[in-house]
Amino acid sequence: xxxxxxxxxxxxxxxxxxxxxxxxxxxxxxxxxxxxxxxxxxxxxxxxxxxxxxxxxxxxxxxxxxxxxxxxxxxxxxxxxxxxxxxxxxxxxxxxxxxxxxxxxxxxxxxxxxxxxxxxxxxxxxxxxxxxxxxxxxxxxxxxxxxxxxxxxxxxxxxxxxxxxxxxxxxxxxxxxxxxxxxxxxxxxxxxxxxxxxxxxxxxxxxxxxxxxxxxxxxxxxxxxxxxxxxxxxxxxxxxxxxxxxxxxxxxxxxxxxxxxxxxxxxxxxxxxxxxxxxxxxxxxxxxxxxxxxxxxxxxxxxxxxxxxxxxxxxxxxxxxxxxxxxxxxxxxxxxxxxxxxxxxxxxxxxxxxxxxxxxxxx
Amino acid sequence: xxxxxxxxxxxxxxxxxxxxxxxxxxxxxxxxxxxxxxxxxxxxxxxxxxxxxxxxxxxxxxxxxxxxxxxxxxxxxxxxxxxxxxxxxxxxxxxxxxxxxxxxxxxxxxxxxxxxxxxxxxxxxxxxxxxxxxxxxxxxxxxxxxxxxxxxxxxxxxxxxxxxxxxxxxxxxxxxxxxxxxxxxxxxxxxxxxxxxxxxxxxxxxxxxxxxxxxxxxxxxxxxxxxxxxxxxxxxxxxxxxxxxxxxxxxxxxxxxxxxxxxxxxxxxxxxxxxxxxxxxxxxxxxxxxxxxxxxxxxxxxxxxxxxxxxxxxxxxxxxxxxxxxxxxxxxxxxxxxxxxxxxxxxxxxxxxxxxxxxxxxx
Numbered sequence: 001x002x003x004x005x006x007x008x009x010x011x012x013x014x015x016x017x018x019x020x021x022x023x024x025x026x027x028x029x030x031x032x033x034x035x036x037x038x039x040x041x042x043x044x045x046x047x048x049x050x051x052x053x054x055x056x057x058x059x060x061x062x063x064x065x066x067x068x069x070x071x072x073x074x075x076x077x078x079x080x081x082x083x084x085x086x087x088x089x090x091x092x093x094x095x096x097x098x099x100x101x102x103x104x105x106x107x108x109x110x111x112x113x114x115x116x117x118x119x120x121x122x123x124x125x126x127x128x129x130x131x132x133x134x135x136x137x138x139x140x141x142x143x144x145x146x147x148x149x150x151x152x153x154x155x156x157x158x159x160x161x162x163x164x165x166x167x168x169x170x171x172x173x174x175x176x177x178x179x180x181x182x183x184x185x186x187x188x189x190x191x192x193x194x195x196x197x198x199x200x201x202x203x204x205x206x207x208x209x210x211x212x213x214x215x216x217x218x219x220x221x222x223x224x225x226x227x228x229x230x231x232x233x234x235x236x237x238x239x240x241x242x243x244x245x246x247x248x249x250x251x252x253x254x255x256x257x258x259x260x261x262x263x264x265x266x267x268x269x270x271x272x273x274x275x276x277x278x279x280x281x282x283x284x285x286x287x288x289x290x291x292x293x294x295x296x297x298x299x300x301x302x303x304x305x306x307x308x309x310x311x312x313x314x315x316x317x318x319x320x321x322x323x324x325x326x327x328x329x330x331x332x333x334x335x336x337x338x339x340x341x342x343x344x345x346x347x348x349x350x351x352x353x354x355x356x357x358x359x360x361x362x363x
Numbered sequence: 364x365x366x367x368x369x370x371x372x373x374x375x376x377x378x379x380x381x382x383x384x385x386x387x388x389x390x391x392x393x394x395x396x397x398x399x400x401x402x403x404x405x406x407x408x409x410x411x412x413x414x415x416x417x418x419x420x421x422x423x424x425x426x427x428x429x430x431x432x433x434x435x436x437x438x439x440x441x442x443x444x445x446x447x448x449x450x451x452x453x454x455x456x457x458x459x460x461x462x463x464x465x466x467x468x469x470x471x472x473x474x475x476x477x478x479x480x481x482x483x484x485x486x487x488x489x490x491x492x493x494x495x496x497x498x499x500x501x502x503x504x505x506x507x508x509x510x511x512x513x514x515x516x517x518x519x520x521x522x523x524x525x526x527x528x529x530x531x532x533x534x535x536x537x538x539x540x541x542x543x544x545x546x547x548x549x550x551x552x553x554x555x556x557x558x559x560x561x562x563x564x565x566x567x568x569x570x571x572x573x574x575x576x577x578x579x580x581x582x583x584x585x586x587x588x589x590x591x592x593x594x595x596x597x598x599x600x601x602x603x604x605x606x607x608x609x610x611x612x613x614x615x616x617x618x619x620x621x622x623x624x625x626x627x628x629x630x631x632x633x634x635x636x637x638x639x640x641x642x643x644x645x646x647x648x649x650x651x652x653x654x655x656x657x658x659x660x661x662x663x664x665x666x667x668x669x670x671x672x673x674x675x676x677x678x679x680x681x682x683x684x685x686x687x688x689x690x691x692x693x694x695x696x697x698x699x700x701x702x703x704x705x706x707x708x709x710x711x712x713x714x715x716x717x718x719x720x721x722x723x724x725x726x
Contacts, residue, residue, distance in 0.1 A: 015460035015726035049668060071669045091669065092624040094635075094685055097378035118625050121684040149670055150625035150633045261455040262481050262513035270513050272457075276700050277725045280643040305412060305696055306434045306454065306725075307512055321484045322457055333668055337639050337701075339723050360702050360723070362640045362669075363378030 001255045002345065007324040009350055010257055010343055016324065017258040017273040019339050023346040025253035026235060027059065033234050034064045040221025045069050045088060045210065047232030050333045052358035054082030056235065067112070069230040073098055074361025080109040088114045088210070090142070090177055090230065092122040092150060097363065099125040106133025116177045118142040118150050123164050123171070130170030138174035139165045140208055143195065145180050145188040155194035162204050175208030178223070182215035182244065185222045192225055215244045238332035239291045240283035249293060249328070256327040256335065258308065260319050269319060271308030273327065277338055278308065283330030290327040295319060300327070364618045365708065370687040372713055373620055373706055379687065380621040380636040382702050386709040388616035389598060390422065396597050397427045403584025408432050408451060408573065410595030413696045415721035417445030419598065430475070432593040436461055437724025443472040451477045451573070453505070453540055453593065455485040455513060460726065462488040469496025479540045481505040481514050486527050486534070493533030501537035502528045503571055506558065508543050508551040518557035525567050538571030541586070545578035545607065548585045555588055578607045601695035602654045603646035612656060612691070619690040619698065621671065623682050632682060634671030636690065640701055641671065646693030653690040658682060663690070
């Protein structure tokens with residue numbers, strides 16, 4: 001992704017390791033997601049957990065996205081402050097701290113805010129937030145159709161929770177939030193159809209039917225009734241998306257530029273990127289902790305916190321100490337979260353840094 | 364570690380998840396490390412990669428530490444700015460960015476600075492930094508006695524690199540840096556004895572012989588000739604140190620306070636701490652991604668970025684939605700690096716937050 005001359009310039013200006021994004025590739029990935037949503041006739045609501053940057057969210061909005069998805073309230077606060085005007089928080093917000101902040105956000109921000117819930121405890125808190133915020137809060141019911149994460153597990157529970165929401169002053173039942181595993185269209189459809197029938201029987205309607213995921217890109221809109229899709233990783237892609245068959249290496253728009261800082265063993269190199277940069281995420285069981293496109297025989301076999309252990313046994317061209325090496329991470333979303341800024345390149349030149357404003361906002 | 368009433372207060376004031384440290388336990392752990400070093404007659408140079416906080420470094424210095432160890436230049440810059448006056452960087456610093464910053468640090472800070480190297484490329488850059496800094500730079504040779512990370516692999520290479528250092532204007536050969544695996548005293552001793560003989564034959568002497576590691580606490584000073592020890596994790600301890608037999612649960616001074624935000628499945632809970640809080644670090648192959656002292660049957664079976672998957676199948680007392688749960692991380696050093704501040708408690712009360720100033724400083 002990063003030409004050799006550019007590697008030298010990045011290392012000289014910013015040091016290593018550096019989290020580098022190629023804005024040309026980013027723009028193409030944004031356009032690709034938008035085109036996939038347009039073709040399917042569903043709104044695009046990209047998940048900003050991947051980039052955590054209002055600058056990149058703005059690029060997505062300008063390309064046609066209806067709004068953004070956030071996983072944490074802190075991310076939503078950052079996006080609202082940056083003027084993003086349509087925000088979905090796809091997460092159960094619970095506890096007086098979150099409720100108070102959500103109320104404040106509703107009061108102070110003009111943004112349309114929608115929040116997910118999968119249980120009555122969450123719903124009760126959202127009603128408090130709406131009251132404090134002085135305006136109606138749209139709530140979608142999170143439904144689990146096979147992932148076994150959060151989300152009510154039956155259409156009946158979805159209907160019951162929708163009725164609870166609709167009955168609360170200040171809350172509006174807005175729809176259903178799904179996150180089907182790739183290949184899970186049939187199960188999602190069955191759940192959705194049953195839930196919609198149940199809602200109709202109580203005079204309710206799901207205005208929003210939101211699906212999610214980058215691995216599901218080829219399936220956008222295949223669940224009939226889908227109104228919007230939330231995809232995060234596609235803006236950068238990574239080794240996991242390559243393994244899932246939804247991205248080519250040339251569509252990976254983020255690389256970690258790292259340096260070989262030790263070659264004390266004949267078949268061993270040490271990179272200056274360890275688990276505090278690339279993270280220990282295996283990308284769902286991939287072999288090694290990242291892809292080295294320029295050194296196909298090399299493998300990141302393990303980590304210390306600031307050391308990447310490079311196994312060079314099968315590497316014909318073993319990089320000497322000082323070599324700059326590009327790594328495509330296993331899972332890009334967690335790597336972005338490790339640092340405060342991207343180094344951005346465009347058209348083969350460094351354009352500067354882009355702050356990762358919502359980095360580390362775990363609450 | 365955190366009493367129930369205190370959990371409520373922390374959640375109310377700071378939200379969840381929160382990285383909580385118990386300053387009473389921290390103080391005891393600091394004292395324990397200092398006592399172990401004192402008993403062995405070696406200087407204490409704690410590794411601040413674990414806490415990344417000048418406030419905690421100052422506590423270590425006040426308890427008797429000679430100085431601190433840093434793994435990255437950015438950490439050293441933070442410590443120097445905070446007035447810590449004796450800093451070892453136990454890492455190969457390479458490239459014009461690092462060399463320029465190191466030169467600047469030498470020029471602007473009154474701190475004693477020592478840097479490690481395991482190869483001539485590093486040494487050449489350190490000489491440039493010393494020239495730019497206008498003062499002598501002490502360099503220790505990093506030696507590998509079995510860990511197979513960075514570090515020259517033979518005493519002969521150590522001597523050759525020491526001579527290279529000694530021959531460079533502006534650099535002083537200061538000694539040897541070891542990081543023996545626990546149980547590796549004999550191998551380290553053999554390496555050290557041979558290296559010291561070789562050094563003597565060339566009129567050189569290792570003024571510093573630095574060992575490292577928390578699992579090695581029981582072995583401090585057992586390598587004859589050791590002058591100082593670098594231990595990081597012991598200030599907080601974690602599940603990995605418990606597994607290594609060097610810490611009891613009552614010596615774990617950091618816990619992640621997290622909340623059950625979903626119980627959509629009968630035997631499944633979802634915590635609001637996922638891989639962006641607790642990290643995917645397995646702690647060297649531990650079962651599950653953290654210890655839940657109050658829910659012995661519960662197991663953190665996996666992560667999404669903001670979801671911890673709690674397997675409650677074997678849990679007699681299944682926590683309902685909203686429950687605050689304390690988690691002792693697998694590996695505390697990487698968890699600290701995820702956020703900007705600790706929530707600190709002392710004597711059963713919240714005392715406020717402590718900034719993690721060197722968080723995310725990967726260069």
